[in-house]
Amino acid sequence: MKVVQPSFTPEPAKPRRNADLALRLWSSLVLIPVSLLGAWWGGPAAYALAAIVAAIVFAEWATIVGRSPSIWPSNAETALGTAFVVLAALLAGLYGVVIGLCVMIAGALVALALSRSFWLALGSLYAGLLGVSLAALRADPAYGLTAIVVLLVVVWGTDSIAYFAGRGIGGPKLWPRVSPKKTWSGSIGGLIGGVALALIAPVLLGVPVGWKLVALLVGLSLVSQIGDLVESALKRLFDKKDSSTIIPGHGGMMDRVDGLIFAGAAAMLVGWAHAGPAEIGRGMLLW
Template sequence: MSEQDGRDRAASPAQRNADLGVRIASSAVLLPLALACAWFGSWPTYGLVAIGATLVFCEWALVVDCSRTLVPRTPAVVTGAVFAGLAGLIAGSAGAAAGCAVALAGALGVALLSRSAWLTAGSLYAAALAIPMPAIRADAEFGLAALIVLLVVVWATDSFAFFAGRSLGGPKLWPRISPKKTWSGSIGGLIGGVASGLVAASLFGVPLSLGLAMLLVALSLASQAGDLFESAVKRRFAKKDSSGIIPGHGGMMDRVDGLVFAGALALFVGWLHGGGDAIAAGVLIW
């Protein structure tokens, strides 16, 4: 057991409750902001996602390359951060294909400047956050509904998993990667995430179907996989949080890890099912 794990286990109930209070307070600020930008669509959505993707790449760089080698690689970090933001803006205004082209150009630039596989992977990771949400929201007919459903599934999965795990406990899901996560939390997150997604879809008048339910299951599982992936990366580089900019949550990477994987899956499925011009419809209408 690591020193950090020991401190986590030794935390008093009062300390855990205080941490939960900070976590809830941060969410009370961030969630309305995200929903407002999703509601307005267009550049508010694209801009918020671009900022988030830029921060994610910067945090990734700090996590995987936080040693002496980071300063000489500043041009690569700046390139990755700029192209991560541009990918989101372009994906919303010109389409997912254009956003992907920008992301690939950015990854190539980072690879050439840094010669680091980890930094190059980080540029693609940031792009996986940057591209899906603007591309989905750009659909005038189904964009808002599809984006809200995606966000609800990810947020509900995380929240239900957190509270189910704390309440029920039980066997650990993958203790070597994430010592606190349990099977009860994972199952609770899956059930809560899918149920919440179906409710959100029905509120927008989306016909409920087996295809939609199966996609929501996949999105919830992808969200949990994204959480575990980020935990594995941080553990690989002995980092607890990606940064400390969000009280109670750590960094931007810590807040959007599930959304990266779930958003990428929603983009992929929506693109295959509905085509590049109807990604949101491809997510919702089965």
């Protein structure tokens, strides 16, 4: 008598979400203290840290758009582009935001002339804005540290709470063609949680909180989410999953600071318009 064995189809392996989450947490335990230590230290050390991060972002951008085979500069256009990005951040901190922005624009023009690539020139501006804005905010002698801390908290809080809210609540996708994993629940949760966390920092640091500061933090949270979507759109356009693999659980530096680039630039412009180029931090915080 023939015995018929029941058919059995093994379940597909579940994604290693817990492993990925553990990597993200361990990476954050390194990145957050380093960032806060650099912000607290101030001066050339803080500007140098901003310059290094901006240089890595430019190198990753160059690999995404196909102008470099790796994040190490491999030709004249990426080497000079990196040098200009670093110089722009350092000069913005040491000699003022106007000089930093001029060097940043000069670097983009040099990249365009050497490479004939609009995308590489745009990457020079993208990375340069990160370094210049962080250095210019921190250079404020009275409110630079507080401004940087508030900016970091609203961006990190928005990103982290959006991640957990999106995973926990789920629901309709925010923009599936660009970023299939992002949801409206994550975006709204990140906005509310990021602003709430960011309001704690000025209270602890002795900065008065009014409705204008709250409105600014709401704007920075939204802008940081736009920055995240812009980077996702760029990677999708060039068919890349991550900007690099240098940060376990996060991908590349761009994947970690995409929201900070947009939020930092917005904070710099608002602070500059409100209080002038020498007190950008005060202009961001005091209303």
